Amino acid sequence: MKKWLGIILTLVMLFSITSTALAAEKSNPWVDMPKGHWAYNAIAKLAQDGIVENSDNADKILTRYEVAKIVAKAVAHEDKANAEDKALIKKLSQEFSKELADLHVSISSIDQKANKINFGGILILKYDHQSAGTTPNWVFSTFNPKKYTPMQVEGCKFVLSANYRVSDIWTIQTMGEFTRDFEDVVSNGTGLTSGNRDETKGMWVSGNFPGYRMNIGRYPYKDATYGFVLDEFLSGAQIILGHPAQPGPGPGAGAGPSVTLNFGKIDQGYNLMNWRGLPSSWSFISSYAQNDPLFSDSAPGISSADIAYPLSPKTNLTADYIHLTSSDDSTSSKSFAVVGFDTKLSKNVGLKAVYSKSNYSTDNKGYMVGLTYKGAIPFVPHSWGAYLNWTKAEANSTISTVDYDIEDCVYGAKGITVGYEYVPRPGVIYMARYIHMVGTTSGYTDYKNDFIRVAALIPIF
Structure with a gap:
């Protein structure tokens, strides 16, 4: 025992000991999103369906703050989304809720009355x-x-x-x-x-x-x-x-x-x-x-x-x-x-x-x-x-x-x-x-x- x-x-x-620095990095909205993160595929799908604007450079590495701004635009156009895209928007909203809160974005999909x-x-x-x-x-x-x-x-x-x-x-x-x-x-x-x-x-x-x-x-x-x-x-x-x-x-x-x-x-x-x-x-x-x-x-x-x-x-x-x-x-x-x-x-x-x-x-x-x-x-x-x-x-x-x-x-x-x-x-x-x-x-x-x-x-x- x-x-x-x-x-x-x-x-x-x-x-x-090891997580202190990385925790600070994760809380920093300007840290780069790692290549291969699922959010890139989700944004590409929303762009393909016309919910958000298509990026000129699909391979560009984005910060969490930049991704949050894209998610905010997706929330604003949620009425144009189908059921699959709405599920993606909800998932993205939950992942970037802190960054979106800093942007003062009101997100119905994660509202307390959900x-x-x-x-x-x-x-x-x-x-x-x-x-x-x-x-x-x-x-x-x-x-x-x-x-x-x-x-x-x-x-x-x-x-x-x-x-x-x-x-x-x-x-x-x-x-x-x-x-x-x-x-x-x-x-x-x-x-x-x-x-x-x-x-x-x-x-x-x-x-x-x-x-x-x-x-x-x-x-x-x-x-x-x-x-x-x-x-x-x-x-x-x-x-x-x-x-x-x-x-x-x-x-x-x-x-x-x-x-x-x-x-x-x-x-x-x-x-x-x-x-x-x-x-x-x-x-x-x-x-x-x-x-x-x-x-x-x-x-x-x-x-x-x-x-x-x-x-x-x-x-x-x-x-x-x-x-x-x-x-x-x-x-x-x-x-x-x-x-x-x-x-x-x-x-x-x-x-x-x-x-x-x-x-x-x-x-x-x-x-x-x-x-x-x-x-x-x-x-x-x-x-x-x-x-x-x-x-x-x-x-x-x-x-x-x-x-x-x-x-x-x-x-x-x-x-x-x-x-x-x-x-x-x-x-x-x-x-x-x-x-x-x-x-x-x-x-x-x-x-x-x-x-x-x-x-x-x-x-x-």
Whole structure:
């Protein structure tokens, strides 16, 4: 405990020292907006629709004050905007509210009398095809890397989110998922995941204070190293110091240093160490695979600290320290340390890399290197992006991840992920992904797992 408190205090002291100058810079309205900031794309869209005047030099770097003046003009012509442009104007107004207040601009979209309740909904249609070797720990099956079981699943998922603004500081938020596979893969013997699932993923209260934010309840968490080790819902409390952006090359990079602290537990212990989708009654499988009571029918406790530090508008450093304790066995605990790096190599090409290590005695290291080209921006029609990731994640190097599809905690995973995304019209995203992984654990390197997903994300409201 003393060691953990020492780490937390060191991180907070580091943040307080390094953030002072950058905080002063962020409050300065004459500071340049970093190239690649999402506001440039939003202004370009408004100019394209005739809401604001088109710039003679689209690549010109603007200050926050200059952007605020453009937003003020957009507010003045909001009556000419369609629903999509009004949403952009609202988002820009919120981002530059301080600068607009200095300009004495009255903004109806952020007026105190605005609607307090907001809803959002996304429909996801997907087709999955997977072919993988048999698993030795699926009840009493014998490992056979040459025997592959194909699985095809077509289905849909509806994600509903809602928030209620209690005051200028506090907001109540919730998120639910409704999943329907077009066949029940369990009854057909073709997989582990139940065909129909409905659940409230999270419900939490957010507080926005000067210099920091807070989440209390069951909230979504993605580690600062791009979700490589842990991407799950946590139950507890989160404190965010600073003004973090979503890590990764492209829009949002270089926003400012931040420290994120989490204290609580990870729900659904059976879903950890990447046994994703197993019904809770089968949680003994994941504990048998790990031979570790930390993940046996429990919700492990978590204490974590994340740091995101921008070296420049193009380059970020990230780091995580995650400590897990068993709710059933207080003597069982494990720790994970992760470092990450991302940068823009050129206007369209981005690079990121991650290294993780746990204090398990074996199979405890993970690596990932990824390249991105361009990027699909949801509100920019015909924008697109592609990515390529090379991953080697040994069996004990990650906890629960989504984006990297490290499917099996028994064998570890090494291989590539290739993806493509395209925006045919505002808000709609088509995506395709191919994953090829092989085992890393001694005795199971012949294991192979091929996975293909084709999906469409469609906003409903």
